[in-house]
Amino acid sequence: NMTRAEAGQRQIQDDDVIQRGAARIDWLKRYAGIEYMVRNPADPNGPMIMNPVLQNIPRGNPNPVAGQQPPQRAHQPRDCNILDHEEWRNVVVGVAALSNANKTNVSPIKVLSDKISQIYRDVGPFAKMVDIEVPDTALPNSASVG
Incomplete structure (x- = not known):
């Protein structure tokens, strides 16, 4: 989810990124029972895909912000970058709420x-x-x- 160039610019070692990603994937499995990668039902013999459950966890404020036009509500992103701290925090909160x-x-x-x-x-x-x-x-x- 983060390129090596981006990691290098942020002075993040590849091993750090890999360890952080592996720890987050492990947490999803152990605490939420969610596999990060699953078989594609449309192509069971093809490559694994990101679990659609992760894409359906709402992120953001579930209530409209007063006076904001249009009202901002929780949204479902197109993907799930588990290495992005803010997005990961939203996933954890969403999993906790949904559980x-x-x-x-x-x-x-x-x-x-x-x-x-x-x-x-x-x-x-x-x-x-x-x-x-x-x-x-x-x-x-x-x-x-x-």
């Missing part, structure tokens, strides 16, 4: 809080190795209302 969309007794904030806490638990051991402080407790009550 409990049919459970009316669980608030979206609680779902997101649980997902963030899980990410903190997973990142914690690696962050400690490089002296980065990562919370090891649940988010404050205001963020885990449920």
Whole structure:
């Protein structure tokens, strides 16, 4: 999703990009149950394609912004660049929201809080190795209302 030239301009090593992409693909599989690449139903023997589920996760503000013309709503992009930080953040939030969309007794904030806490638990051991402080407790009550 990012060319070698772009990575070089941003002083990002190829290995860093590959590791970040692999970690995000792994997260999609383990936490969301979403395969990044799938067989094309129109051509099962052809090349793998990006999972259409990823393209259907809404990104952006789900509510119209007051006074904005035309009102901006969540949109579905044509592709899903998992190496783009902002887009990845939107995918994680969208996955968290969709994972409990049919459970009316669980608030979206609680779902997101649980997902963030899980990410903190997973990142914690690696962050400690490089002296980065990562919370090891649940988010404050205001963020885990449920």
